[in-house]
Amino acid sequence: MLDVAVIEDPAAAEVSLDPVRARLLAELSVPGSATMLAAKVGLPRQKVNYHLKTLERYGLVELVEERRKGNVTERVMRAIAASYVISPTALASVQPDPSRSPDQLSARWLLAVAARLVRDVGALITGAGKARKKVATFAIDGEIRFASAADRAAFAEELARAVTHLVGKYHDESAEGGRDHRIVVAVHPSVRIEPAGTQASETPTKEQ
Incomplete structure (x- = not known):
């Protein structure tokens, strides 16, 4: 089982977001059959x-084994991952694009950059897996x-200078056989995740 799986197919994303199927995916971190899951x-x-057949059709669960019980064959399934991330690729026509408004101080721009990170790393994982x-x-x-x-602003400025220096030191445009890499550095207020049904303790002070 993978730690994290990336969902890139829009149909698979829709399937995974169904509350019942999402619950089944969570339960199937441990292999189980339809009979076992029904009780839970x-x-x-x-x-x-x-629901299991639908999840299997879209590659979100896999068959572990088949058990014969009398005249019935019981199929034991398992989720392919402990958790899932839906790639912006699943929303191809409306996925975030950082180039639309490249404002480094905008939280929404940071969100677009993070979405692109999920998309790109997800594609890399998929390709590497194949x-x-x-x-x-x-x-x-x-x-x-x-x-x-003021300290936060000074830190951001110093960090930017340090990263710019490192990029200038190691970037080699003429390197034959070299491979481009993307650098993402982010600073944002920490968010304390509260139990379900309550709000996070950190809320933005200004809409951006």
Whole structure:
């Protein structure tokens, strides 16, 4: 089972967003049959079996084994991943485009950049999976607490200078056989995820 799977097909995305099927995907982090799942989700076995076949058709679950019970063959299924990300590719005609309004101080521009990151890395993972290769990536994730807005601005300026220096040092336009890489550096307020039904503790102070 994968840690994360990327859904690029619009139809598969629609299937995964159905509340019942999303619940089944969550339950199938551990292999189970339609009979086992029916007891957990409170639906008739036939209904669960219908949803499982739909999920299987779009490659979101896979067959683990078949068990013979009397005259019935029980199919044990498993989700292909522990979690799923829907790529902006699934919304091809309306997917975010950072080039439309490249404002580095806009939260919505940052969201568009993040969406492009999901799209591109998702495509790389899909391609690498078909070629049975790994994707060479690197990321840093952490938190920093600023004493003031002025400190935050100074940090952003210094960070930009440092990244610009590194790009100038290592970028080689004439490198034969070289491969372009995209760099994404982001700073945003941390969000504390609250239990379902409540709002996150961090809310933006200004609409951007």
